[in-house]
Amino acid sequence: MRIHLQNPDHDPLFDFSRAMWNAAAARSPDIGMGHDVSLGVTHADFIAGMRDAEALVTDASVIKALFPCAAPNLEMIFLTNAGLDRLAPFDWLPPGVILMNNRGTHAAKSGEFALMSILMLASRVPAMVTHQRQGVWRKLWGSVLAGRNITIVGLGTLGGATASHAAHFGMRVTGVRSSPAPHPACVRVIGTQALDEILPETEFLVLACPLTAATRGLMDRKRLELLPAGAGLVNIGRGELLDQSVLCDLLDNGHLSGAVLDVFTPEPIPPGHRLWTTPNLIISPHTSADDPATYNPQSLDIFLDNLRAWRNGRPLPNRFDIVRGY
Numbered sequence: 001m002r003i004h005l006q007n008p009d010h011d012p013l014f015d016f017s018r019a020m021w022n023a024a025a026a027r028s029p030d031i032g033m034g035h036d037v038s039l040g041v042t043h044a045d046f047i048a049g050m051r052d053a054e055a056l057v058t059d060a061s062v063i064k065a066l067f068p069c070a071a072p073n074l075e076m077i078f079l080t081n082a083g084l085d086r087l088a089p090f091d092w093l094p095p096g097v098i099l100m101n102n103r104g105t106h107a108a109k110s111g112e113f114a115l116m117s118i119l120m121l122a123s124r125v126p127a128m129v130t131h132q133r134q135g136v137w138r139k140l141w142g143s144v145l146a147g148r149n150i151t152i153v154g155l156g157t158l159g160g161a162t163a164s165h166a167a168h169f170g171m172r173v174t175g176v177r178s179s180p181a182p183h184p185a186c187v188r189v190i191g192t193q194a195l196d197e198i199l200p201e202t203e204f205l206v207l208a209c210p211l212t213a214a215t216r217g218l219m220d221r222k223r224l225e226l227l228p229a230g231a232g233l234v235n236i237g238r239g240e241l242l243d244q245s246v247l248c249d250l251l252d253n254g255h256l257s258g259a260v261l262d263v264f265t266p267e268p269i270p271p272g273h274r275l276w277t278t279p280n281l282i283i284s285p286h287t288s289a290d291d292p293a294t295y296n297p298q299s300l301d302i303f304l305d306n307l308r309a310w311r312n313g314r315p316l317p318n319r320f321d322i323v324r325g326y
Contacts, residue, residue: 001307003055004040004050005040009041009042016057031307032304053071055075057300060079060080060086060087063077063092074094077099081102082101082210085238099320100306102298102299105289106157106290107160109289109290110162111161118204122142122145122148124257125282127140127280146170147170148204149203150166150173151205152174153206153207155176155186155208158289174190176189177209195218196222202227203230211241215238215241216241221243224250225255234259244275258282259281268285302318
């Protein structure tokens with residue numbers, strides 16, 4: 001197969017290399033060997049590569065910058081992103097071309113980040129950081145996680161890993177997803193329509209679902225105020241899942257004890273935005289799920305696994321459904 005790998009021109013820490021491709025091919029020799037592979041960075045590289053490419057491996061930012069384009073032989077696009085909401089509407093996608101994401105790449109890193117965030121909330125670290133900035137010595141007492149109630153919205157790659165870590169620490173895990181099928185780390189799984197019923201007993205809320213028409217604005221004022229006094233919140237999904245202004249209000253007035261946010265609206269957060277000065281809030285600049293040492297190698301492994309499925313006539317595990325949005 002003729003495969004083109006296009007690096008974005010702004011993020012060298014996550015660039016593909018020839019050695020990286022060769023290592024991935026060696027890990028999966030049955031499907032990775034024998035391809036004609038080109039590697040590009042510039043616009044000219046992209047145009048040249050797409051003249052005869054059958055598969056494109058790239059980042060969503062390249063799609064936004066360089067599509068639509070002339071690609072007469074293109075059969076599939078593999079994007080090194082899990083959430084593709086910023087590429088909607090998908091009218092740029094050539095007819096008949098398969099679109100895939102790299103769902104699965106983020107599991108280990110995002111799960112550890114979410115667990116770290118939950119531990120910080122349980123130990124009152126966001127409040128301690130606020131006091132440190134103020135030069136205030138004030139003792140705060142945290143508690144262990146065992147027996148605490150956590151609700152995780154979304155049980156895919158991010159939420160599923162978070163649920164497993166939380167269960168390992170003895171937490172009572174409630175999962176929320178569109179179809180309430182059981183999950184091994186959860187004591188119960190409910191549908192999104194039942195979310196309001198469990199929020200009043202939720203001590204820790206983790207948002208880990210994709211951004212779709214159904215989840216945009218999911219945590220509005222009404223739902224955020226349903227959380228009990230002293231609850232903590234973690235968002236590793238998308239900023240648009242919640243009303244940031246209301247969250248800041250509830251942190252300002254002390255109803256919520258703390259929050260750890262990795263995603264925001266907009267990104268980057270503008271200078272002077274109230275998020276910068278809201279108390280008991282830890283800000284991570286959209287870095288929770290990405291490990292430069294493993295991100296691209298794992299993405300290539302996933303791409304080759306999908307290529308194997310395509311060769312063997314099986315459904316592609318990472319095929320993106322533009323109707324569902326994930």
